Each structure stands twice: as structure tokens, then as C-alpha cells.
Amino acid sequence: MSKQRVVVYNAVLNSSDHPTADVVLARCKEQMPSINIATVYRNLNALIKEGVIQKVMVDGGDRFDKTLGAHAHFQCKVCNAVVDIDGVDLSCLNSSGFTNDNRVDEIDVTFKGVCHNCLNLN
Amino acid sequence: MSKQRVVVYNAVLNSSDHPTADVVLARCKEQMPSINIATVYRNLNALIKEGVIQKVMVDGGDRFDKTLGAHAHFQCKVCNAVVDIDGVDLSCLNSSGFTNDNRVDEIDVTFKGVCHNCLNLN
DNA sequence: CTCTATGCAAAGTTTTTGCACTCAA
């Protein structure tokens, strides 16, 4: 595990805002100014493959998430912010044979709308 | 509504495989060889804004979907195919105040795994 | 010493945009 790998991992781990690769790069540069976007992508992809971080695909580019396991996200269509939505019971999604012989490994749930900050700007 | 708009709309409407923009272009060209990828994107985005088609964000590029309303998708990690999963009861996602003052307009649910075709190839 | 991972640059992908022009109203 290289220094860069640790820096990238910590950047995601210390972020609660589901950063894009660009934002991860910026946070890594605070610790290691010489780090490169290619290294950030390579390490993000490696960490995903290892299963220690997750990718969230939303408008405005993919986000990276320290939180593992099935959980829901909310994305604001106005400011594009992504937040975790805790306390959602996803059990109804696991319930039946609706997956038609497909093997399901993962469930992504994303709510989209307008966040309370952007609602208050009107 | 231009001829091109109609061609793009019909390409999505007649596709059950959740085509990418590239695939939409190919299907449009069968009807109108001169149509351009920029026109396809412009019309896809316009149709989304009008609310008559939907965008599905998955690995391998965004897909376009004729089916409106909340419904679940499945994407195979091996062949990248995207299919609708019918009969999923999404009601548990609507249940409570878990959305923290955010206004929710839309819910995306995507299962990921390996489809039965790819499972059988092993 | 070896081999993995890095930095850099270039290329690949996907999507958007500027601009002149076409076509329908």
C-alpha cells in the first residue's frame, strides 16, 4: 500500500460529501501536492475493487463513498449535492423472486429532488 | 416538433434495451442517415426535460428509457445489459420522514449483479 | 535488485457548444 493509496483512501474516508474524483484530488493535494489525477483514479478504482469504498453514479460525475453496504442517497438537482439518507428500510427490495434468475450483488437507491437549502433560496 | 425529434423519440420508444446515446444514434440513422450525434443528444435532453423519457445512469454510459414513473432496473456487471425489473414494491421507500426536509421528486433503484445469461456462460 | 506504483502526457470516451445554414410556418 503506497503513500498515495493511503492519501486517497483517507481523502474519501474523511469526506462526508461524496466527493467527485476532482474533489478527491484537491483534498489529496493538501497532504501531497505532487499527487496526480491519474494516480487518484487508479487508486479509487483499486479501492472499489478491494471493496473498501463505493462508487455512486449521479448527475455531474461519479462520486466516491466511504460508506459500505446498501444505503440510500439523495441528490439535489439544483446544487448537485449528494447526501446519505439514513434509516431507509430497503427490505421490500429484497423480498421476492422479482430478479428473474439474475444474481443480485448490490442495490443502489437514489432519491432526486431539491434539498432544503435550495428550497429556502426561493 | 422536428422530424429529428420524432425519430429520436421513436428510437427510444421502440427500444426495450435501454439504449445508450450511441445506440439511439444508430437506430435513428436507419430512419434518417443524415442525423447527427449532437442532434440526438439535444433531443434526448429535451425529451427528458419534457418528461417523456428518462435517463438511467449506469456503468458504461447513460441509458435512455421510455418507461416513466418509479421502477427498478437491473444491470449486469459482465455484459452491462440493463433491464427493467417489474413487480418491485417501492412503497417502503416512500414511507417516512427520512428525507430530512428535502423535496423528493424521483426515486432511482438499480440492482447490480450478473444476469442469468452471463451466469450460464461459466 | 526487482517489481509495483507513480507522474506525466497523450489518447480515448462521452457530452456539450458555437456557428452557419436549412426548413417549416
Place this chain on the structure above:
DNA sequence: TTGAGTGCAAAAACTTTGCATAGAG
């Protein structure tokens, strides 16, 4: 005749890859 929408090409945005080299074990 006018303006919305097109085709083309260029650019923008995002991500991956080739290669020489640096650094860890």
C-alpha cells in the same frame, strides 16, 4: 421572412493508458 432546430466541427469534461522512472521491500 423569421426563428427554431440542424449538421458539422471543435471544445469541454471525464477517465484511462503507455511509458520511463522512482521508491518500497
